[in-house]
Structure formats: C-alpha cells, structure tokens
Amino acid sequence: MRSSPLSSVVERRVIILVALVQLVNVLDFVMVMPLGPDFARALAIDEARLGWVGGSYTAAAAVSGLLSARFLDRFDRRSALAVAMLGLVVSTAAGGMAQGLGSMMVARVAAGLFGGPATSLSLAIVADVVPPERRGKAMGVVMAAFSVASVIGVPAGLAAAQAGSWRTPFFALAVCGLAVTAYAVSQLPSMRLHLAGPRTTATPTLALLRRREMQLMLAAAAAMMFSIFMIVPYVRSFIVNNHGYPDDEILYLYLAGGTASFLVVQLTGRAVDRFGSTPVAAFGTVLVTACLLIGFLPAHPIVPVMLVFTAYMSTASLRGVPISTLASRIPAPHERAQYMSMQSAVQHIASSLGAIGAAQILASDPVDKHLVHMPVAVALATAVSLTVPFLLWNVERRVRARVTAAAQPVVRNDDGAAEAAPIA
Secondary structure (H helix, E strand, O other), X not given: OOOOOOOHHHHHHHHHHHHHHHHHHHHHHHOHHHHHHXXXXXXXXXHHHHHHHHHHHHHHHHHHHHHHOXXXXXXXXXXXXXXXHHHHHHHHHHHOOOOOHHHHHHHHXXXXXXXXXXXXXHXXXXXXXXXXXXXXXXXXXXXXXXXXXXXXXXXXXXXXXXXXXXXXHHHHHHHHXXXXXXXXXXXXXXXXXXXXXXXXXXXXXXXXXXXXXXXXXXXXXXXXXHHHHOOHHHHHHHHHHOOOOOHHHHHHHHHHHHHHHHHHHHHHHXXXXXXXXXXXXXXXXXXXXXXXXXXXXXXXXXXXXXXXXXXXXXXXXXXXXXXXXXXXXXXXXXXXXXXXXXXHHXXXXXXXXXXXXXXXXXXXXXXXXXXXXXXXXXXXXXXXXXXXXXXXXXXXXXXXXXXXXXXXXXXXXOOOOEEEOOOO
C-alpha cells in the first residue's frame, strides 16, 4: 500500500528537492571539520580542542531535536522546513564572523539548533511520500547529499579557503543555502498528508520510548554516530601530522572519498530494498573496522592513505542508509517527524559525546604536533561500532514479525469469535 496518494512524478520531484535541501544541511555540517586546522591557526585554537567545535553543533542539534519532537508533526512539513533552513543559513554566516573559540561555538550551537530539525523533517517527508518497498532507494538518493557534499562541497570549501580565507566558505555556503532553500520551498507541494483525516492525539514521547524496537533502533543509530565522531573531527590533523600527508593535497582526498561514497550510496539503497538493513549494515561495519585498524593504528601508513580514506568515507553510506530506511518503518505516519526528531537528537548526543570524548583522550605533541593516544580512540570506536549489526538484526526481526501478524487473515470460529488463521 502506498504511503501517500502523491503521483510518481510528484514523488520524484519531492525526493530531489529534499535532497537539495539536505545537501546544504549536510555541507554545513561536514565542511567545518576539514576547515578546522585553518580557522584553528587563524583564531589561535588548539587543534586538539577542535572536537569542542563539532561537539557544540551536535549537542545543540540534540537539544533542538528533543524540544521539537512534540510539535513538528502538527505543522505543514514545507513551512517547518523553511523556518529550519533559514535559521541554518543565518547561523552559517555567523560562523564566518567568529573571532575565537567561544564565538565559533556560539555560531555552531545556533546552526545545530536549526540543522537538527531540518534533518528530521527531510527524512519524515521522504517517509510520507515513498512507500516502504522503494524507500531504501529513496533514502539513498537523499543521503547521497553526504557524498555530494564531500565530492563537491568539501574540496570547493578547502579551495575557497586557500583562495580567500577560512571565512570565505562560510559566507559562500550561506548565499547558496538561501538560494536553494527559496527554490525548494517554492517548488515543494504542501506537505499536510500526515494531518489528513480525523485528528490523531499525539503519542507521548515516553510511550514511544517504551517500545522495544524504538529503543533498539535508537541504540543502533547512537552507536554508529558515536563511533564515527570519535575519529572524524581528527582525520585531517592525523593524516597530515602523523602520517605526513601533504596538507595542500587534502582536497583531493575528499574528492576521491566523496566520489566513492556517492557511488556506494546508490548501490546501498537498492541493496537494502533487496536484502534488508542488517546484512548491508554488517558489511559496512566490517569495512569500517578494517579501515580503523589499518589506517589509524600504525605509526606510519602501511597502505596508501588515499585508499584507506576512500574506504572509510564509504562506510557512512553503508550503515546510514540501512539505519534510516529501517527507522522509517517503525513509527506511524502521525509519529514520523516526532520519532525522527528523537532519533536525530540521540544521534547528535552520541556524536557530541564521541567528539568531546575523543578530545579528552587525544592530545597534540608540543614538538612535532602528532596526535597521541589515537589507539585508545580507535579501540573505543571499534568496540561501539561492532554492536550496530546486532541491534539492527533485533529491530528488523521485530518489524517483520509485526508485518506478518498484520497481514495474517482472520477467520471466525463456530461461536463467531475472531481468531487468526494459520499461516501457510
């Protein structure tokens, strides 16, 4: 059964427009950490403290996700998305005017407050429009924004910083974000399908959290993000300072890694629709574990940095798409934005804990600028990452059981009472 009465043409248009909006949202998030060493030098920030910049965004996004969970489902999705994206654009411009660690963190907190709900609304719109049998592919298209941001945005941001200053990418993204948001909102249809029919009483947040499949799903999403952010904020500093990779060639790393990730995400969505979320996420977990052990444990690179970095970038798609697709099957339509906000909040809390936790573990050697204690961060990230496939397997098993029970025909016994017919 279809999730909505929208035509296939409108469905495709909505997916593309949401992907454009999500591109701006994701680029605002992924651009900052690669630029970290640049603005750290300009603003006299210790590079080992860059995790606080990333953590401030994710912590704010978590708070906004929790606060907005109770009311996002009450509004037209298009209007709510417009407000969230406008706030994100202004906050991005504010980041370009930072004068130190404090003002940069304030700007990133503001960006997180708007970026968190924007992500939740984007995923809720896709779940509203696309039926379950095609949702994996649709999620792959929307989540390809991460890959495109890496392929085009991050290298372009690094090049803009080299041509101008570290402030240039922030202002350029704010201008592009304003244009994309205006275009997408003008072209999106009114998204009020979740409000159609008799008014449904909002499900209490605690009632959602008591559902076992939601607890397991949130734990899986948190585990993935925590393991990622133990490492990601420090990738550039590590490969440049510890492995001696030329700093002026970093943009080529992101270009290669983003291109590979874009190709992988297109296949991942189809693989999830065909094989399910757990096998795809398990493969991604094996790959990210290998990348961490090979790329970040040895004192000197034992395989080309380009190869490890490219593979590591691809693992985000191999785990993110199955998690988002499976999560979209759990809540009812009138609970989707609420649940996606909760999941976004949990993911951002986990991201913040990962980034800030790594900042407490890692330190910069005062002599050669090497990041020390990386094996400790890698061990913790790996241990947490390995829990993801097992959590998803439990969720997927419960979802399939629920679908089977709902599809089971009902017959009447001799007394007229209803009883379930046996499944053939």
